[in-house]
Amino acid sequence: MMKKNNMRAYLVSAPAMIFIGLIVIFPIIYTFFISFTNMNTYHWFNYDFVGLKNYQNALLVFDSGFLNAILYTVLWTAVNMIMQLIIAFVIASFLNIEGLKLRRLYKTLLMFPWAMPGYISILIWKTGMFNSSFGLLNQWLGTSIRWLSSDLGATICCTVVNLWLALPFMIMIMDGGLKSIDKSLYESATIDGAGCIRKAVSITIPCLKPIIGPAVVITVFTTFKTFDVIYLLTQQVGSQTGARIHTIITYTYENAFITNNYGYSSAISIIIFILLILFYEMTNRRSKLC
Amino acid sequence: MLGKRARNLFKQTSLNIFFIVCCVLALIPILYTLSVSMNAEGSLLSSDFSFLPKHLTLKNYKSVFAEEPVMLWLGNTMLLAVSTVVLSLAVAIPASYVFSRWSFAGRKTVLKLLLLLYSFPSILSMFAVYKLMSALGLLNTHIGLIIIYAGTMSVFAVWNMKGYFDTIPVDIEEAAKIDGATDTQIVFMIVMPLARPSIIVTATMVLNFVWNEYIFSINFLTGSENMTLASGLYGLQATELSGSWPVFAAGSIIVSVPVLIIFFLSQKYMTSGLTSGGVKG
Numbered sequence: 001m002m003k004k005n006n007m008r009a010y011l012v013s014a015p016a017m018i019f020i021g022l023i024v025i026f027p028i029i030y031t032f033f034i035s036f037t038n039m040n041t042y043h044w045f046n047y048d049f050v051g052l053k054n055y056q057n058a059l060l061v062f063d064s065g066f067l068n069a070i071l072y073t074v075l076w077t078a079v080n081m082i083m084q085l086i087i088a089f090v091i092a093s094f095l096n097i098e099g100l101k102l103r104r105l106y107k108t109l110l111m112f113p114w115a116m117p118g119y120i121s122i123l124i125w126k127t128g129m130f131n132s133s134f135g136l137l138n139q140w141l142g143t144s145i146r147w148l149s150s151d152l153g154a155t156i157c158c159t160v161v162n163l164w165l166a167l168p169f170m171i172m173i174m175d176g177g178l179k180s181i182d183k184s185l186y187e188s189a190t191i192d193g194a195g196c197i198r199k200a201v202s203i204t205i206p207c208l209k210p211i212i213g214p215a216v217v218i219t220v221f222t223t224f225k226t227f228d229v230i231y232l233l234t235q236q237v238g239s240q241t242g243a244r245i246h247t248i249i250t251y252t253y254e255n256a257f258i259t260n261n262y263g264y265s266s267a268i269s270i271i272i273f274i275l276l277i278l279f280y281e282m283t284n285r286r287s288k289l290c
Numbered sequence: 291m292l293g294k295r296a297r298n299l300f301k302q303t304s305l306n307i308f309f310i311v312c313c314v315l316a317l318i319p320i321l322y323t324l325s326v327s328m329n330a331e332g333s334l335l336s337s338d339f340s341f342l343p344k345h346l347t348l349k350n351y352k353s354v355f356a357e358e359p360v361m362l363w364l365g366n367t368m369l370l371a372v373s374t375v376v377l378s379l380a381v382a383i384p385a386s387y388v389f390s391r392w393s394f395a396g397r398k399t400v401l402k403l404l405l406l407l408y409s410f411p412s413i414l415s416m417f418a419v420y421k422l423m424s425a426l427g428l429l430n431t432h433i434g435l436i437i438i439y440a441g442t443m444s445v446f447a448v449w450n451m452k453g454y455f456d457t458i459p460v461d462i463e464e465a466a467k468i469d470g471a472t473d474t475q476i477v478f479m480i481v482m483p484l485a486r487p488s489i490i491v492t493a494t495m496v497l498n499f500v501w502n503e504y505i506f507s508i509n510f511l512t513g514s515e516n517m518t519l520a521s522g523l524y525g526l527q528a529t530e531l532s533g534s535w536p537v538f539a540a541g542s543i544i545v546s547v548p549v550l551i552i553f554f555l556s557q558k559y560m561t562s563g564l565t566s567g568g569v570k571g
Contacts, residue, residue, distance in 0.1 A: 005392060006395055009388050009392045009394035010394070012384045012385065012388045013384065013388045015381040016381040016448055017385070017400075019440060019441045020407070020444050022437075022441060023419065023437060023442060024407050024412075024415075024441055024442065024445060027415035027416075027419045028410065028415050028418070030418040030421065030422065031414070034417070091312060094308060094309070095309075097301075097305060100305060100306075100309075102306065106309040108554075109313040109316060109317060110312060110313060111554075111557070112317055113316050115549065115550050115553035115554065116320065116546055116549070117498070117501060117520075117545065118502055119504050119520065120502075120542045121320075123523075123538075123542070124319045125319055126527075127527065128319050128326070128539070129319055129322075131535075134535060136322050168316075221409045225409075225411045227413055252414055253416075253505075256416065256417045257417070262417050265417065266418070269414035269415060272414060273410060273414065276409050276410060277406060280405075280409060
């Protein structure tokens with residue numbers, strides 16, 4: 001009973017649209033405007049238009065750091081997604097093996113990292129696990145290694161923490177997907193003499209794909225947007241650890257709120273937005289989210 | 291036959307060991323924090339450190355409450371969280387219902403735009419929001435933050451609940467219509483109760499978002515009397531050189547417990563309330 005009534009529909013959805021327009025859309029347009037100016041702390045009101053200079057600085061100046069940040073973000077997303085999908089698939093499959101009596105208990109316990117407030121978990125990891133003097137890792141090893149001080153070390157630590165944070169959601173999605181697969185498929189496969197791996201490749205993965213598709217696409221976006229893990233672990237104001245790793249979002253934040261280069265950071269924001277639109281069009285054409 | 295039983299036993303044992311290891315890995319940072327927060331000895335740095343404290347104390351919890359205005363922060367957070375949930379659901383429920391049920395010019399475009407906006411990280415336009423709030427005179431006010439949070443979360447709320455409304459069969463509504471129910475009656479008496487899982491999950495996600503949000507609140511609010519739990523705790527954390535890790539650990543536990551309770555209470559709705567919308571918070 002799809003009704004056709006434009007006026008009423010607009011009226012009923014207007015409050016939400018006005019809110020979103022003011023808080024989400026207007027700032028994006030305003031960011032677009034700022035990206036053509038030299039606005040910074042000294043030019044808070046009396047800024048000048050500088051044309052495309054900010055965009056040039058971001059894209060054409062090779063050591064601006066932005067291109068590195070893009071590369072890092074792409075690698076970060078790829079590595080994290082691959083590891084997440086594989087580990088979650090293994091754990092969810094094991095959870096669904098028949099005869100596992102404590103399944104519910106394990107599932108509840110495994111959800112804890114997701115239930116904890118994200119920033120608290122990250123700060124706990126930073127101090128409790130990685131701290132050089134009283135972190136658990138160093139306590140157990142009897143060392144005082146500064147895990148977060150090198151780029152590679154910090155990347156590994158950030159990946160571990162990100163996996164710890166993100167796996168429960170993925171396991172839950174995969175577990176739900178696995179439950180919805182018709183059991184008779186496996187029975188007939190067993191009769192035909194198919195082994196475990198053969199069943200996984202020919203039945204489980206193809207059946208799982210459409211069910212978990214949207215959740216995976218969304219997780220790709222979330223991973224691409226990673227800010228908390230990297231910012232809180234390595235570059236909080238006053239307690240930078242020395243590692244110089246940046247995703248595009250931490251890079252933008254640093255330019256906006258630490259070095260106060262508003263024009264430049266706005267230009268980067270717009271470039272990222274355009275990248276997101278392209279990315280979104282690509283995934284949307286494939287997976288038909290809408 | 292014996293061989294098969296032995297193999298089965300072996301399989302179950304190794305499976306259980308695997309899951310015990312997984313659970314330990316998942317819980318270790320949390321358990322360690324709990325242990326540190328209740329450890330009576332200042333043995334964090336000593337070599338005879340043990341994971342399970344020999345003597346328990348609530349000293350660190352007391353000092354969180356004594357030294358920091360935690361109750362004030364809690365009040366601020368509750369105010370922000372409840373206002374944001376009420377406001378964002380009040381605007382998003384009607385909108386998501388309309389987007390799910392009615393057809394009108396521009397519907398598809400707006401839905402696509404909303405999904406795109408959802409993928410846009412709000413940190414990227416944070417400076418523009420800052421200037422907007424400063425122009426409206428809402429910097430360093432709770433109203434300002436409530437508006438920002440509600441606006442940001444409305445995008446998620448509309449999409450998530452619209453997805454769930456789509457899965458509710460329209461037949462029930464048509465039957466009610468034939469019986470003479472008005473649109474308002476249909477929404478409040480039929481659709482809302484049916485959509486309860488989705489509404490609960492959406493509210494939980496919004497609540498969680500506000501409870502955990504620190505980056506806007508540390509940049510937009512100044513002064514200890516305005517702080518939220520998240521920004522307060524952020525200021526409490528221990529660095530390599532300063533601060534007290536046991537006190538911070540106690541604070542972390544205090545702030546996490548309510549979230550954990552809400553999460554596990556709403557968990558039975560989680561799968562259906564989230565996956566059908568295809569959007570995660």
